[in-house]
Amino acid sequence: MxxxxxxxxxxxxxxxxxxxxxxxxxxxxxxxxxxxxxxxxxxxxxASATVVNVGAPVWVMDPSVQAITSSIGMPNYVLDAVRSIPGVKFAVPLYSGTALVKLHDGTYQAASVLGLDDTSLYGRPVLTAGKIENIYADNGFIVVDDAEYRKLESPRIGTTFELNDHRAVIVGVAKVTISGLFGLPTLYTTYYRAIQYIPNPRFTISYVLVHPKSSSDIPAIKRQVAALGYMALTKDEFIRKNAAFFVFQTGxxxxxxxxxxxxxxxxxxxxxxxxxxxxxxxxxxxxxxxxxxxxxxxxxxxxxxxxxxxxxxxxxxxxxxxxxxxxxxxxxxxxxxxxxxxxxxxxxxxxxxxxxxxxxxxxxxxxxxxxxxxxxxx
Amino acid sequence: MPGAAIKANGLGKWFGEGEAKTMAVRNVDLEAGFGEMIYIVGPSGSGKTTLLSVLSGILRPNAGKVEVEGIDIWNLNADQLADFRLNKIGFVFQDYHLFPRLNTAENVAIPLFLRKKDWDESIGEATRYLEVVGLKERANLPPVKLSGGEQQRVAIARAMVGQPDILIMDEPTASLDGDTGHAILKFVHENILRADRCIIVVTHDSRIYEFASRILKMEDGRLTVTQNDASLLQKG
Structure with a gap:
């Protein structure tokens, strides 16, 4: 020095x-x-936990969507139309909603429910207990073991409870990369079970998850989705959109x-x-x-x-x-x-x-x- | 060393303007040679410290000229003037102005640090100077652990460590008892004053006049008496 x-x-x-x-x-x-x-x-x-955990490279949604939690249902033809876009390798629906779980002590707990495509289970979490195919069993749900897990009384495989007056059975316990922001426990099930259990408006597809053939196809996919009157965002763009919503819209x-x-x-x-x-x-x-x-x-x-x-x-x-x-x-x-x-x-x-x-x-x-x-x- | 150490002509320094104008130094001519120990004496407010500041390149005069070793110092720019003070002049302040957070050796070595010398080398040289002033064993103590006389000797060592040609001492005995003050000036006279060095001392203390080569008396901003025989001043 x-x-x-x-x-x-x-x-x-x-x-x-x-x-x-x-x-x-x-x-x-x-x-x-x-x-x-x-x-x-x-x-x-x-705030972008679902986007990260599901992990799809491209998300198709209604252009009015401001954040992952405020999805707007899309008609089924959107899924078909997206599947027909040349650069799309595959596209699957995702349901995202909220349900009320009745606990054994009689109280109710809101839970976030994600309905995965029945055929592919694309976006499924990593299981720490149970087998993923059991999600097809009657009333099968997979619970995420995160900080909110205890709010469902720490259910194990075989635990049953009422979900929107339907019987639900835990068939697996999963872990995710990031837990949600809003203090709700998360449940995974199939897309069709989700829309059966949870009351919905006419259109039930929250998001269409797209896997492009290559990243160079994404701009064309976005253009074609826009031509349909919808919006396609890459995973990073959607995360940024979520962030922008919380930064600028919530105060x-x-x-x-x-x-x-x-x-x-x-x-x-x-x-x-x-x-x-x-x-x-x-x-x-x-x-x-x-x-x-x-x-x-x-x-x-x-x-x-x-x-x-x-x-x-x-x-x-x-x-x-x-x-x-x-x-x-x-x-x-x-x-x-x-x-x-x-x-x-x-x-x-x-x-x-x-x-x-x-x-x-x-x-x-x-x-x-x-x-x-x-x-x-x- | 040839020529005068310091040569001042027609020096004038005043503060304020108009009715508030105070003349601190009035038309002073002065010449100090190498090998001389010159005292500037006089009552408080007579302009001694102001004159000393003007001579040493600290305070710009309003009139006149100061040459040190033939260089008109008030023609130098700010950086050159700072370098001039660092290299040519050693200062011993009235209140010593030692740094309480540094130890004694570090205090002495400050002029060497400012000359961008290596830290350890500077401390080594400072310690040698502390030995000269008899304080080598105090090198690692902070100044607050030293007596007034010891602090004064540290200040002298700091002033001398850069081997300046001119040593400026402002009221060097003001904070010391009579015996210590006398001993300090005796030490300076015997060990610091050399044929190639000029020492200028501002003082009130007549007990140390015996070491002066010349005594200049100041009154109301003017040099009124230049006396080679110190004993006369002591009487007068």
Whole structure:
């Protein structure tokens, strides 16, 4: 390390009280920003759970659909028409709806029901117990063992219950990549059983799941589906659409933005004020350095180094703390929504850089203003 | 070393404008040679510190010229002036201005760090200077653990570590008891003053006049007496 930077480093870290206060401020701010954005990213991720879990590369839907949960039934001819598009390898229907499950204690629990294509069972989950072919058995349902599993009284194979006044039997227990967002347990069954058990409007196909012959066929498929008056989205596009719905249509995005800004302001207040106080307390020493022969550029370098060092250390601690907390939470609750993503890391990093820049700006201004003559005058 | 260490002509420095204008230095001519230890004495507010600041490249004069080793220092730009102070002048401030968060050796080595010397090499050199001022065993202590006299010696070591041609001392005995102040100036006179070095001391303390080569008396911004015989000033 260059002498002047090491000097700046020692002046900073040897003032343990101030350095600790600075670190706490930045760490706290980063932790809050990380945690809030991670929660949000987690929520967005879980909001698209069905899209991810079913895993179809292309989804056909009514153009008015805003999110996976708000499907609009499509007539059967859409399925036939999609199947006839040249680039389509195969296309199957998917039913997505909600049913009421009557538990043994007499209470009711809403559950999300996915009806898979009877022939192919395309989009089926990975089973941890039972056999997938048993889904064809009378009243057969597969339950997903996620965080909401207990809400159905942790059913096992053979457990029976009432679903919309129909008898239902658990024939398998499955695991999925991502559990749902809305706190509902998930049940899989066949498409036809689903539409029999759950009251529906005239059209019952929620989505048509398409497997193209190759990815180069997707643009043509999308064009032809659009010509039918419907919409085809790739898996990623549908995930983004879900995210956009929650960000822009539900107010969640605005709330998260406000929370992140509040965290930023808290961090800036604590760190900026502490750093400025640190500079003020050392003003005479900076003046002495100036008198001895330190160039203004060197003083600016020292202050920027101190601010950057504190900011980056605080950033590391904040990210570490957030990661630890999310990890511990996930140990207790496997489907805990928060997830640390690169965008969250980037947002927090940019915020921290801004905090460091603003803090050091006022410090630099003050130090550049001091006259070495003031040191002589005492 | 040929020529004058410092040569000042017609120096003037004032603060404020109009009715608030305060003349701190009025038309001062001064020449300081190598091998000299010059004292600037006078009552508080007479302009001693202002003159010292103007001579050492810290405070720009409103009038006149300062040449150090033949260079008109007030023609230098800000960076050149900073380099000039770093390389040519050693400062001993009245309140020492040591860094409490650094140890003694690190404090002494600051001018070397500023010259971009290697850290360990700088500390080694600083420790040698601490040995010169008799504080080698205190190298790892923070300044707050040192007595006033020791802190003053650390400040002197810091001023000298860069081997400047000119040493500026502002009220070096102001915070010291009589004996310690006397011992410090004696040490400077015997160990720091050399034929190729000039020392300028601003002081009120008549007990240390015996070490001066010349004493310049300032009053109301003017140099009123230039005295080679220090004892006369002590009497007067």
């Amino acid at each position: 260059k002498g002047i930077l090491k000097l700046a480093y020692k002046l900073l870290v040897n003032d343990k009280a101030k350095f600790t206060a600075l670190l706490i401020g930045i760490t706290f701010a980063v932790f809050l920003m990380m945690f809030i954005t991670s929660m949000f990213m987690g929520v967005l991720n879980h 969640a995005g605005t709330n998260i933005l406000i929370m992140t800004l509040i965290s930023f302001i808290v961090g800036l207040s604590i760190s900026g004020q502490t750093f400025y106080t640190f500079i003020l307390e050392n003003l005479e020493r900076f003046g002495a350095l100036k008198a001895i022969g330190t160039r203004n550029r060197q003083l600016v370098t020292m202050i920027l180094f101190q601010a950057s060092f504190t900011a980056l250390t605080g950033y590391g601690l904040g990210v570490g703390l957030c990661t630890l907390l999310v990890y511990l939470a996930k140990l207790r609750l496997a489907s805990y929504a928060a997830m640390i993503t690169y965008p969250s890391l980037l947002v927090s990093f940019v915020m921290v850089v801004i905090i460091a820049a603003i803090s050091s700006y006022f410090g630099v201004r003050r130090v550049l203003q001091i006259e070495p003559f003031d040191i002589f005058r005492g």
